[in-house]
Every structure is written in structure tokens, then in C-alpha cells.
Amino acid sequence: MSNKLKWSLILIVIVLALLYVFLEMNRNAFSYMFPRRLIRLFAIILVAFVVATSTASFQALTNHHILTPSMLGYDSIYLLMQTVLIFVLGSTHPLSSSSSLLFFVTLIIMVGLSTILFVPLLRYLRHDLFTFLLIGIVLATLFRSVTSFLQMIIDPNEFSIIQDRSFASFNNMNVSLIYIAYAIVIVTTIVFQHRIKELDCIALGKSQAINLGIDYNKATTEMIVMIGILISVSTALVGPIMFLGLLVVNIARSILATYKHSALILISFLIGAGIILIGQTLLERYFNNMIPLGVVINAFGGLYLLYLLVKEFKRI
């Protein structure tokens, strides 16, 4: 990787982070605003890292640059599991009244379920991109419908609790989870570090990967587990973000023609952090949160996905 690119991106992100924290800072309210902005900055950095890592790994696993885990319904599984938990236990249960405990249990169930669901899907449908994508989209719709269905039948008090907890967005970050989220992401990254290194081989396809001495099925299953954990973290912090991963990883790929996934992840992470910081600074400070950042990213991401599909189609 060109070091120049890496360092200049790091510099840009640092400048953007400083701008995010200090722009339009009211001197008198410094002690109130500073820690709040700092913690949001940490959340943004974590989300950017999680999105870059999970999307790049998922694209390596599937050998398709169009797919992202969120498009296949990972976020909606997380939200569904959280709703189911509150639905079954009730809002007064100790589990649902502590948001970090709820997060932890939801995460475990979500990882289990997504592994059961995606390991076979990946195994049988990997070669058939359009079926895979369509099934993912329909599954995501299904999970969202079931989630709203359950929210309808939950009584209103409990519903307001869910709404508080699960409709996180960039405007309404769930910062109470930030420490546990950092801990989980750091541990996950360390545990799965050797698998991230193997991504370069996995991206070559099944036969090549096996030929190079990788226990392919075990590696893919572990990656699916890792992606499940990471997506849970980002969904819990800022809510579902459909297309951010698609945008950042593909932008990174186009400026950095590389087969090395560690480099790709790093650059995607920096680009993602940059995009969120610019968007959030502008919307928060100058546009008075007129539009949520997630909606803007979705609009651009949708357009980009349409372009990718048309391009993919012309290729075959």
C-alpha cells in the first residue's frame, strides 16, 4: 500500500475529527459539550471500522463486490431479535431494563441465528449472485415486517421502550453502549485476526483457498460469526445503515487496486470515518439536523447499487 495515501487519509480524518469536536463550540458550555461530542466521535470511529471490516470480509467470502451484510438482512435480524426479547420478557424484566445486558443477549442470539441462516445460504447460493441478493432482500423485508408486527401487538408502554432502545440513528446514538461496544470489537478483532489475514486467499475462491491450505468451511463459518458480532455492534450504536459499507469499500477499491484485505479495510475505514464525520458535522452544526444522515447515505447508496447492478449485468 502506498504509505503516502494512508498517511494523508489519516491526517484528513484527524482534521475532520477535530472539526467535528470543536466547530461551533460554545466556550461557556465547554465542559458540557466536550465529553458528549467526544463520545459521539468515538462511536463514529467504531462504526466506520465495523462497517469497513464486515463489508470487506463479506465481499471476500461471497466473491461479489455488490453484496453487503446489511443488504442481506443482518441489521434487521438484530432489530428483530431485540424486539422478540422485549416481547417475550416484557419491559420490566431485569434483562430488558438494562440496555447493555439486553444488547449482549441480543448479540449472542443474533450471531447464532445469522450463522444458522447464512452459512448454508453462502454454501449453496454463492455462485448465483442474483438469487442470493434477492433472497437476502426478501428476508430483510420479512424480518422488518415481523418486527413491526410484534411492535404492533406489544402494549404501548413497552413499545416506547423499544423505540428508545432500538431506533438508534446517527442523530440518536446509543452512547451508553460505547464502552462495551469497544470492548467487544477489540476482542473480536484480536480473536479473528488470523482469519482476516486469510481473507486474501479466501477471496480467490473456494478451490484456490483450499489449495493454499485453508480450512475453507471452518474459516467461512468463523467469518460469518465475526460479521454477525460486528453488525450487532453497529446496529446497536447507530441503527441500521443499509448502504454505507457498499459505498466505502467500493470507493476504497477504486482508489487502491489491491488484493490485500488488511490494506483495503484500513482505507475503507478511513474513508467511512471521513464520510460520516463530514456528513454529521454539516448536518448537526449547519443544517440543524434537517435530514438524518442515514437517509442521505441511503439515497446515494441506492443510486450506486443501481449503477453497479447495471454494470454487472452488462458484464455477463
Next chain:
Amino acid sequence: MKKTYILFLILFILSITSLFIGVKQFELVDILTLSEEVLMFLTMSRIPRLLALIFTGIGLSLSGLIMQTISRNKFVSPSTAATIDSARFGILIGLIFFASSAFYVKTILAFLFAFLGTLLFMKLISMLKAKNMLLIPLLGIVLGTLIDALTSLIAYRFDVIQLLNSSLVGDFSLIVQGRYELLYIMIPVVIILYLYSYQFSIAGLGEDVSKNLGLHYNQVVIIGIALVAIISATTIITVGNIPFLGLIVPNIVMMIHGNHLKKNMVPTSLFGAILVISTDIVGRVIIFPYEIPIGLSLGVVGSLIFLYLLLRRPKYVKQT
């Protein structure tokens, strides 16, 4: 034909059942004596609801059937061809620019945008000469998502997101006398669809073949899209969005009956009405006295059936 009679019978029984379900309970005797109160409940709420259910079921499933025939793709329907999302965009434009204006302006705008959106989609797929069975609905869904994102972007800006979201989930519980009459427009539309069914079948053979057979291909396609847009716009304005109905009903009927368009129209519409009424009944009973909106319950059932259709496909169709 025997199957059609059975479907008629089922529809009839379900319709009667639907009339009797609700917070206000009647006995059969009440109907026979027809006290004023019972009569009021029937004409104000139950009968309008039943009619709205039947019209929606018939309209949406037939529009799915026509779109699948014209586009020659089993996975195309108003919810996978950007029709519904474009109609919502039209409603948004109506809310912003003609806020004080009457109901029918909104309807016309919804229709206009639904028509243009679907036309855009059809042009896109014919331009790409897309042969892949699944790329077409995928493009439609993504185009729909894009239009949807644009809609919410503008809606946020003008602070009408809540007004707009009421058209997001299909719900029959608000249907009373005076709020469903727009759906009567389905009657002439369905008749026209039936009259044109042979033309649609020929158009389904592809542009070249149908021109060779002496058909005004573009004209027929535009008529088809316009009729579908009328159906989608009126349902989304009166009832809301009912996802996947137009997709699953024709597919199930075609599995049983084959592909003859004109012969399929009656069973498709009956089956569509039956599916909508029975889902509505379940939604009304399951958390009685509250209701689950049909957009949600059919969203769950519909996506499950869609998944089934997707997964069973490779067994008899080779991937192109």
C-alpha cells in the same frame, strides 16, 4: 371450471364471515330482522370494508398478472417494479405543493407518478435486454428503494414524513362509508383488462413477435402499465401498501392452471380476493379487539411465499 365454482363458494363464505367479525357483534337473527342499528353498522362499516377488500384483492392480483405477462418475468409486480414507491412519491408531491387541494388531485398525482415510474422501469429493462430472471425484480426493488429514499429525503425536508407514512402500511380498519368509493374505479379497469387480455398475451410473446403478428406493441404495453398504475394508485391512497400480493397470487394460480392469460384471470382475481379477506379476518381476530394491519400480516405471509417461489425455481427452470 369446477375449481372456479369452489373458489366462488369459498369467497362467498369468507365474505359472510367477514361481515360478522368486529367489536360490534351481531347474530344471524339481527340480519334477518334488520334493526336500524344493525343496518347502520353494515352499511357504514362492514360492507364498505368487505367491498374494499374484494376490490383490492382482485385489482392487485390482476395487475401483477398483467405485469408478469407483459414483462415476461414471473417476479415482476407493482411492489417489485417501482410502481408503489413512485405512487408514494406522487402523494408526497401532492402533500407539498397542493396541500389544501382535494383528494382527487392526490389520486391523479399518485397515478401519474406510478405510471411514469413503471414506464421508466420497463424502459430500463428493455434497454438492458435483461434476460436474467432475477435481475429484473432486483433492479425494480433497488429502483424502488432509491425512489423511496428520495421520497423520505424530501418528506423530512418538508416535515410531512408522518402524513406520508400513513400510506406505508396497508390497513383496512379505517375503511368506512365515504372513504373507499374511489375503489369503484377498479370495476371499469378490470373490465378493460379482461377485454385486452388477448392483446396482452400476444405482447407477452415479445416485441418482435407481436409486431410481426400485427399488434401495436407499444400502445398495448402503455395501456397495460396505465391500468396497473390506476389500480396501484387507488389502492395505496385508500388502503395503503400491501406488499407482494400482486406477485404471489398469479404465481400460485399459474402453478396450478398453466399460463393461459384469459383463463387465468378469473381464478387469479378470486384467489386474490380470498387471500386478502382471509388475511384480514385473521388480523382482526388474533389480537381482538385490536387489529393487525393487513400490510404487515400479508407482508409476512407474502415474503415467505416469495422465498418459497425463489427457492423452488431451480428445480424446473435452468438459470439463464
